[in-house]
Amino acid sequence: MDNKAPDNGEFSFASNTPRSTGRKGLPKIQTQDHNKKANDVCHDDSGTPVKAKTIDELHSLQRKKSAPTTPIKGAQGAFNAISEEERQKQQLQSISASLASLMRETGPKLVKGDPARKGEGQQIAHHHHYTPTISATDSSLKFTHYLHNLSPAELYEQAIKYEKGSFIASSGALATLSGAKTGRSPRDKRVVRDETTEDDLWWGKGSPNIEMDEHTFMVNRERAVDYLNSLDKVFVNDQFLNWDPEHRIKVRIVSARAYHSLFMHNMCIRPTPEELENFGTPDFTIYNAGQFPCNRYTHYMTSSTSIDINLARKEMVILGTQYAGEMKKGLFGVMHYLMPKRQILSLHSGCNMGKDGDVALFFGLSGTVNLELNRATWSNQLPTDMCLVRSPHDTRFYYKLLLTILPLVLFVAGTGKTTLSTDHNRYLIGDDEHCWSENGVSNIEGGCYAKCIDLSREKEPDIWNAIKFGTVLENVVFDEHTREVDYVDSSVTENTRAAYPIDYIPNAKIPCVGPHPKNIILLACDAFGVLPPVSKLSLAQTMYHFISGYTALVAGTEDGIKEPQATFSACFGAAFIMMHPTKYAAMLSEKMQKHGATGWLVNTGWSGGSYGSGKRIKLAYTRRIIDAIHSGSLLNASYKKTEVFGLEIPTEIEGVPSEILDPVNTWTDKNAYKDTQLKLAGLFKNNFAVFTNYKIGKNSMLTEEILAAGPNY
Ligand SMILES: Nc1ncnc2c1ncn2[C@@H]1O[C@H](COP(=O)(O)OP(=O)(O)O)[C@@H](O)[C@H]1O
Ligand SMILES: C=C(OP(=O)(O)O)C(=O)O
Ligand SMILES: [Ca+2]
Ligand SMILES: [Mn+2]
Incomplete structure (x- = not known):
């Protein structure tokens, strides 16, 4: 656009043969269909004229005003009917209130619309609760433009024009970067x-x-x-x-x-x-x-x-x-x-x-979560990562963790x-x-x-x-x-x-x-490869596994450590719960009982060995397992009980090789399987210890049953 262009500022084919000079430009390209009238195809200057005299006018024709305001329906609406102008004013004031600095003398001056499109029906609002004083800073002199509920198309344009790293992928999706953090913190x-x-x-x-x-x-x-x-x-x-x-x-x-x-x-x-x-x-x-x-x-x-x-x-x-x-x-x-x-x-x-x-x-x-972990926490080798230091506050010495901070990005598969x-x-x-x-x-x-x-x-x-x-x-x-x-x-x-x-x-x-759920499926990606692909759970077991919230992480570190790490996250979402996990667990148990829902534990993780030696269970198999849960056929299948975890596992599922249903079959080293199973059971026990002092729901029976529903060995 910056280089020499016709006086309308835009490059166009038609401008080579201005209207007044008639057909005197380059020879016309002939198309296949000679019977068709020349002006039906590939015309240069003889089409319907554009209904604009200037390029600005042309551009203003392109974008028409958005649909006018929808009338408020119903009796209540009629009662509260406010003018469009009043509504716009209220919106501006509400947004200005949101953006007001609570420290400064003045709120922001807001302008609706893109600053790049000045004067196109933009509205201005001062935050009316604040009166300017002489001590006003520069920030009180400037306008904040706000773009309210833009459409995806408008947001695409904003992203592509103003944000580095934003591109349109061949699928049409907007590809962008989230910066230094690519997971939650x-x-x-x-x-x-x-x-x-x-x-x-x-x-x-x-x-x-x-x-x-x-x-x-x-x-x-x-x-x-x-x-x-x-x-x-x-x-x-x-x-x-x-x-x-x-x-x-x-x-x-x-x-x-x-x-x-x-x-x-x-x-x-x-x-x-x-x-x-x-x-x-x-x-x-x-x-x-x-x-x-x-x-x-x-x-x-x-x-x-x-x-x-x-x-x-x-x-x-x-x-x-x-x-x-x-x-x-x-x-x-x-x-x-x-x-x-x-x-x-x-x-x-x-x-x-x-x-x-x-x-x-x-x-x-x-x-994925971004975690900054110290090496000691990570490697379970606390003693070797401790050193004796003198307290800055008194003469005593105490042990301090050597904080070798590793910016670990842990990813849960x-x-x-x-x-x-x-x-x-x-x-x-x-x-x-x-x-x-x-x-x-x-x-x-x-x-x-x-x-x-x-x-x-x-x-x-x-x-x-x-x-x-x-x-x-x-x-x-x-x-x-x-x-x-x-x-x-x-x-x-x-x-x-x-x-x-x-x-x-x-x-x-x-x-x-x-409607109310029929099946409660607890998913665990077990990178140790010892949990069965599917188990049917009793209510107490469902509560035990819900409160435990087990999955395994496979961590990527700078020095390339890649080993499974058990994580327990109460209610399968400890990062998001606000109250004690037992509160949510009690509600779940009550609802499951009331509506007769069945609990299931599905391992979408490893089979045939831990991460490194085994493989992740095929998605196609997991889908067949889930199908069997949905259809009800798994509810009435025949089951056997596993050792240690005491899980009920089916002997057959349509579309899934029977031998994988009991993980012991898929491990070549049976002792390694047993050891790994005991190791994981121990981690479950340690984790659950903190919950043993809490009562779940109103009856203590449930609490005891839940405790008993964990691994036994
Ligand atoms: N057997 C399996 N069951 C489920 N997901 C699998 C399986 N094998 C591989 N995957 C992959 O694991 C990922 C599961 O992630 P996702 O469904 O986004 O988990 P969540 O929503 O619980 O965070 C997907 O990338 C999926 O393709
Ligand atoms: C949105 C997230 O959750 P999920 O992996 O469950 O989709 C996240 O962890 O950033
Ligand atoms: Ca650890
Ligand atoms: Mn998800």
Whole structure:
């Protein structure tokens, strides 16, 4: 565009033969069809003239105004009818209130719309609660442009124009990078401990809720808000969580990147134009200032990343990580607080439904997390990693861990919630976050977040086909010319992801709700290779394994260590629960009993040996196992009991080689199998020890039964 161009500033073929000069340019290209009139094809100057005299006018013809406001229906609407102008004003004030610095004298001056398109019907709002004073800073002189609920197409353009590392993949998906963090940072999560949360939440050893005080939260909130207001523009998403209309939550996400806005557009429930107009004040707000770090000199900060939740203020602040999963999982944490308060169980599970209305839940642990672990914790060799040091406060000596900090990226080989709930023969209700209320199940989200590493069209056709225009593709590698994604390439990270609206899956159940579940499937990716591919669980066993929340990690470190590491995450989602695990377990047990649901333990991990010698069980076999659970045929199969773990395992399943059903058959070294099984059982026992002091539910019978349902040896 910068080089010499015709005076209209655009290059065009037609301009070689201006209208006034007639056909005097290059000879006309002849087409195959000589019978057709020349002006039907390949015409240069004789077509219908464009209805514009200038290029600006032409461009203004191209984009017509969006659909006018939807009239509010119903009697109540008629009563509350407000003018379009008033509605716009209220929206501006609401967003200005969200973005107001609580320290400064003035709130931000907001302008709706892209700063690059000045004067196109933009509206300006001052935050009316604040009156400017002489001590105003430069920030009070500047405007913050905000882009409110842009469409995917608009967000694509924003991303491609302004964000490095954003490209259109050959599938049409938007490929982008999440920066230095490519997984969640659970150790950087903080929750404000105040009068409200003091008694309600789970604090202390084992809890994911690392405390911070109200003041420090405000320091970080101010940091995020100042950062966002310093930008040319911010993105604002007003959306919903939870498909159960009675318990729907309004969320606002303020972010700096089109990538984040598109991600949340896909992942949350999208309001209709009418719902958006009447959105009002959000129930919860996220400030995502992920490009900007937190200040390590701030109290409670142990790194440059901080994800802070304040339940009293109904706000979350993100600093120092652009990984989009923090937003969706952060909100999930909030739901783990809000829903149980209403006697609704929140579940870290996928969910689907058969043609006859049978619902299954798929529990399993999350994907990749960034963990900074010290070598001592990692290698279980505490004594050799300790040294004697003198206390800076007194003359005593004490042992201190030698903190050889290894930035470890631990990755759970995904346990299969997303993969197995996406089943061509069943209706998808959701892949990750659900509620179980008196009415049945409902999805919290409006989209799915699938892992893409090694993705293939053959094995996972529905996910493959969902990767198209509108989908966010995170951290994938693609051919620089063809823009063809190489799903095997893990150069950026092992945790490559695709986020798409749930209706990109052809058999999604919209609205995403269903009746009470019939099967509760606990997924574990056992990299030790000793858990059976499937076991039928008693209620007590279901509780034992639900509270344990076992899976194995395969860790990648700088020095290339790759060995399985057992992880236990209560309720298969300890990073997201807010109250004590036994609270959720008691609710699950009550609901399973009431609705007669059956529990299953499915190992989607290794078979024939541990990681390194065995192999991951074929996805096709796991699918046949899941089919047999859904159809009911597995409920009535014949079973035998395993040693140590005391699990009931079927002797036969259609489409699955019988010998793999009992893992002992698949190990060549039977002693190694026994040792590994005992090792894992020991890890289960150690982990469960902390729960033995808690009563689960109202009767202590259950607690005792649950304790007895663990491994015995
Ligand atoms: N037997 C198996 N069962 C389930 N998933 C498998 C299996 N073998 C390989 N996989 C792969 O493991 C991953 C499971 O991840 P995902 O479904 O995203 O887990 P989650 O949603 O629980 O985090 C997918 O990449 C899937 O292709
Ligand atoms: C979104 C996440 O969870 P999952 O792996 O369960 O999809 C995540 O851990 O970032
Ligand atoms: Ca360890
Ligand atoms: Mn998932």
